[in-house]
Amino acid sequence: MKRILLVDDEPKIVQGLKPYFRQAGFEVLTAYDGQEALRAARRDQPDIIVLDLMLPQMDGLDVCRALRQEGNFTPIIMLTARVEEADKLVGLEIGADDYMTKPFSPRELVARVRAVLRRVEGPKLPNEIVSAGPLRIDVEGHAVELDGTPVELTPTEFELLLTLARRPGQVLSRERLIEEALGYDSAAGERTVDAHIKNLRRKVEPDPANPRYIVTVVGLGYKLAS
Numbered sequence: 001m002k003r004i005l006l007v008d009d010e011p012k013i014v015q016g017l018k019p020y021f022r023q024a025g026f027e028v029l030t031a032y033d034g035q036e037a038l039r040a041a042r043r044d045q046p047d048i049i050v051l052d053l054m055l056p057q058m059d060g061l062d063v064c065r066a067l068r069q070e071g072n073f074t075p076i077i078m079l080t081a082r083v084e085e086a087d088k089l090v091g092l093e094i095g096a097d098d099y100m101t102k103p104f105s106p107r108e109l110v111a112r113v114r115a116v117l118r119r120v121e122g123p124k125l126p127n128e129i130v131s132a133g134p135l136r137i138d139v140e141g142h143a144v145e146l147d148g149t150p151v152e153l154t155p156t157e158f159e160l161l162l163t164l165a166r167r168p169g170q171v172l173s174r175e176r177l178i179e180e181a182l183g184y185d186s187a188a189g190e191r192t193v194d195a196h197i198k199n200l201r202r203k204v205e206p207d208p209a210n211p212r213y214i215v216t217v218v219g220l221g222y223k224l225a226s
């Protein structure tokens with residue numbers, strides 16, 4: 001049974017979501033402030049976290065940032081009541097996998113959680129290794145090496161890199177990357193892809209401002225240099 005950690009300072013939201021996730025087969029863990037969320041994530045090791053942005057004690061961005069800095073890459077879906085796109089993209093840039101804007105449909109959130117977990121779980125071929133230049137991707141082990149050095153990626157970053165690496169030299173549009181790597185029609189659209197590509201470049205490029213591997217093709221999309 002998959003474990004989900006629901007984090008929101010509004011008890012009505014948390015209690016309202018519980019039956020939807022239990023019906024979907026999840027064990028539901030809860031937290032109502034940022035520090036409690038951080039402790040629960042460390043202690044209970046959920047399979048996925050639904051994390052409100054605005055929390056007492058410690059906001060959702062700081063919780064996400066702390067987990068990523070600790071090497072915890074549990075998938076995170078951020079909840080936000082803010083409408084400005086820049087605010088939403090900040091969460092993606094510090095390592096969240098996706099976001100949803102309040103108010104939202106509980107059923108849509110369940111579907112989004114399942115989609116993110118599918119990115120982590122497969123489908124994968126046994127012992128499949130994808131190599132592209134200095135990158136080596138162990139698909140089953142969900143591990144990446146750059147010139148033999150391990151690179152820690154979130155599930156979304158991993159799937160984007162894998163999708164590009166399976167087609168070295170081929171330009172993939174943002175729409176195609178959303179479809180093939182994210183597996184659903186992301187709420188943030190093309191900007192979501194751009195935010196995750198920016199994160200990938202920070203992790204795999206010698207100079208992220210002048211990318212050597214993940215190249216932008218203006219007006220078309222991205223490619224992994226062959």
